[in-house]
Amino acid sequence: MTAIDDRMTGIFENLEVPEGFKAELIRGEIVMMAGPDLAHNLIVESIVDQIPRTRWHRLQTQDVAFPADASEPQPDLVVIERGASEGLGRLVPAPAVTLVVEVVSKTSVLRDYRTKRELYAEGAVPVYLIVDPIKGVCVLLTEPSRSTASGLPDYVSERTTKFGEPVPLDRVGIVLDTAEFRVYS
Template identity: 25%
Template sequence: MSVMVMDAPSAWDVLDGVNLPRGYRVEITEGKIIMTPQGEYQWKVILKAAPQIEQQLAAHGEILSDVMIDFPSSQYGYAPDLAIVAPGGERNSRGRFEWHSLEAVIEVVSRSSRDNDFAKKFHLYAECGIPVYVVIDPEDGVCIVHRGPTRTGSYEDATKIPFGQDLTLPLEGREITVATDGFPKAGDLG
């Protein structure tokens, strides 16, 4: 389902008061509201990664999953699979975190989200200066860590980590390590 979004201070403003169906991921890309069911692979990866990250963050940051983030465009409203908020990150007047409070974003790719995760989100997250963008791809069994965002919408460095090896998230003044050996690859679930 997609609906055109009118120009608003936050892309999410158009959904104020809308009762959204449970079990669907809602994001706004290029002014269109996109609702997709979350896939089993995505959910299982998030379920395995989030507690590992949360435990290591302790009081030095916060982890969010599928939570609305305000970006500097009324055409884009993303709710990353996982987002790490920097220590001291503050909510805006809408009660949401903004892009500049994020230290890292992790997206788990599904067949329906490949274009968004590998192109549109990659470009927007880099333009916004999000320091670390990780794409986890259950189909290929790999995590791609992007670092060094540029204002032209790309990242200077990309490192591929196959499932089974530890995924290291280089955050400001610390690192988070995520064991990937329990991440399901496409075809593993029966």
């Protein structure tokens, strides 16, 4: 990291985020956003309820560490296998993460579809699920690669399904039922 990245990380770690907002450090930039709406939260709740607690930690409001990118995103849901990361602290290292879920909002479209896609692929997060209540689809990304034809990190496999259709999350051993997922009004 550069001196600027170190300073931004220091500022971020000491940032007092107003109630009702969340903040992320994405590639050295502090991004603040308003808290999610009800449709967003109901989608996250549905996903959490379907992932077996006996094998997985299903964490909301969990920061993930990508030190090489000066990034500490806070995905809508972070899934790690029990025992994969038992350390205490604010950050879970990216290599310990099995699945990240981002539920798209009107202000996060570019970040979720592009910036975080590259970030999670570069960090070798095995599964990235984008749930898009604007379009009514889920985009399942697997097989992260640091070098693709475009020269940017990306996922080799991409599968798009409409809300209401099942989404196989083989890595966590479930088929995600999306029947309850709703588009934004």
